[in-house]
Amino acid sequence: MDMLAATVTATASHPQAADDATLARAAAAGDGHAYECIYRRHAPRLYALLWRLCGGSAARAEDALQETFIQAWRKLPQFRFESALGTWLHRLAVNTALMELRASAAFEALDIGEDGVEVLAGLPASMRCNATGLDLERALETLPPRARAVLVLHDIEGWKHQEIAEELQMAVGSSKAQLHRARGLLRARLGETP
Amino acid sequence: MNRHDADHEHEHDELAARLRQLPAERLPPATVWQGIAAHLREEPRLRPAAIAVPAPRRRRWLPIAAAATVAALALLGTGRWRELHEQPPAPRESPLEAQADALAVEYRQAIAAIPQDTVPAELVPALHELDASAAGIRSAIAQSPDAGFLLGQLRRTYALRLELTRQGLAAAGLAT
Numbered sequence: 001m002d003m004l005a006a007t008v009t010a011t012a013s014h015p016q017a018a019d020d021a022t023l024a025r026a027a028a029a030g031d032g033h034a035y036e037c038i039y040r041r042h043a044p045r046l047y048a049l050l051w052r053l054c055g056g057s058a059a060r061a062e063d064a065l066q067e068t069f070i071q072a073w074r075k076l077p078q079f080r081f082e083s084a085l086g087t088w089l090h091r092l093a094v095n096t097a098l099m100e101l102r103a104s105a106a107f108e109a110l111d112i113g114e115d116g117v118e119v120l121a122g123l124p125a126s127m128r129c130n131a132t133g134l135d136l137e138r139a140l141e142t143l144p145p146r147a148r149a150v151l152v153l154h155d156i157e158g159w160k161h162q163e164i165a166e167e168l169q170m171a172v173g174s175s176k177a178q179l180h181r182a183r184g185l186l187r188a189r190l191g192e193t194p
Numbered sequence: 195m196n197r198h199d200a201d202h203e204h205e206h207d208e209l210a211a212r213l214r215q216l217p218a219e220r221l222p223p224a225t226v227w228q229g230i231a232a233h234l235r236e237e238p239r240l241r242p243a244a245i246a247v248p249a250p251r252r253r254r255w256l257p258i259a260a261a262a263t264v265a266a267l268a269l270l271g272t273g274r275w276r277e278l279h280e281q282p283p284a285p286r287e288s289p290l291e292a293q294a295d296a297l298a299v300e301y302r303q304a305i306a307a308i309p310q311d312t313v314p315a316e317l318v319p320a321l322h323e324l325d326a327s328a329a330g331i332r333s334a335i336a337q338s339p340d341a342g343f344l345l346g347q348l349r350r351t352y353a354l355r356l357e358l359t360r361q362g363l364a365a366a367g368l369a370t
Contacts, residue, residue: 032234039227044219051220062226063346069230070342073237100343136212155213187209 020085028076035076039069042086046093052152053097056141064100068093094153094167101145139189143182150175151182236289288339294332294348301328301352308359317362324355 018026018037026034047065054060072092079088140148149168153159154175159167161175168175287295313321331348338344 032231035234036227036231039230043222043226047222047226048218048220052216058223059346059350062222063343063349065222066226066229066233067342067346070233070237073230073234096343100346103343103347137216151213155210156216183209192209 021081024076024079024081024085027073028079035069035073038085038089042089043069045086046089049090049152049157050093050097052137052140052156053094053101053149055143055145055148056138060100061097064093064097067100068096071096090157098149098167101149136186136190139186142189143185147178147182147185150178151186154179155183233289236292288335290335290339290342290345293345294335297345297348297352298332301356304356305359308356308363313359314362317358320358321355324351324358327351328355 018034020038020041023034023038023041027038043065046068047061050061050064050068051058054064068089072089075092079085140152143151146168150164153164153167154161161172161179164170165172165175170178328348328351331344331351334341335344335348
């Protein structure tokens with residue numbers, strides 16, 4: 001950790017189980033070790049979320065996670081502790097992932113069509129012919145990006161449609177429609193009858 | 195949100211229950227933190243005395259265009275245009291551009307090891323397209339030095355270019 005030596009100012013000052021607020025204040029003051037503690041604590045949770053939002057693409061999820069914590073490092077001095085640090089990081093991670101997804105032509109292109117046939121067409125034949133063999137995580141990865149984002153945020157992360165609509169810059173009704181579509185596609189992928 | 199909210203009409207749905215039972219955590223590879231730590235080293239926390247110094251290259255088109263117009267008029271007015279035009283200040287490279295440069299060096303070394311003159315002709319248009327994409331991403335990085343996701347896109351574009359080249363040579367029966 002020599003690379004962070006210059007920013008480590010309070011390595012020994014915070015206990016092993018320092019709370020998020022303490023770590024955040026230390027990191028905001030430039031304590032690289034405190035920031036690494038924040039990363040170790042929150043990264044697994046955020047990585048699981050980013051992995052799903054990125055459709056199981058490890059490279060994209062890793063990029064998004066890295067970018068999230070780089071952005072958080074920059075923005076931490078402005079963090080006002082009006083929400084939990086975990087909540088703030090969670091929102092930042094979603095923003096980062098969706099920004100990259102929006103930048104990708106696939107985000108829009110793969111969303112054209114009502115039944116996701118275009119996505120199924122891209123699946124290996126073995127997966128299409130044995131839809132019941134897909135586990136839930138793999139099935140999620142095959143959903144169109146926008147529908148998948150709505151489903152992940154709503155059904156797994158517990159966001160409300162209003163929040164999703166704002167984040168994805170769509171109408172609340174569109175968020176509900178995308179969720180309905182995503183669930184139908186997911187059931188189809190799993191070989192279940194809607 | 196109350197229990198009767200339409201958003202949660204699926205509350206007892208078996209699929210929703212299975213979704214909520216998916217693992218909440220996934221361990222990222224160590225390289226992610228290594229990349230973050232490298233960035234922190236390049237971008238240490240600004241000390242309070244330095245915070246007032248504007249960031250050297252945060253490009254936003256409208257303010258820059260306006261500022262450039264004002265600056266150009268001011269320079270013309272004071273007769274210093276020629277003097278400054280002949281000696282432009284060397285732009286400082288952002289950390290993102292430095293990482294993009296490092297990626298480009300790695301890519302060029304890798305591609306140099308592949309005999310380009312034997313690439314199948316049908317692959318050439320796709321390779322040119324990827325080269326153009328990489329150039330476009332590098333240009334975007336120069337314009338948006340905060341957009342870290344572009345580095346991932348550049349990495350994937352270079353990787354795809356290399357992979358496509360290798361596949362083409364393999365199809366042609368040539369070892370790489």
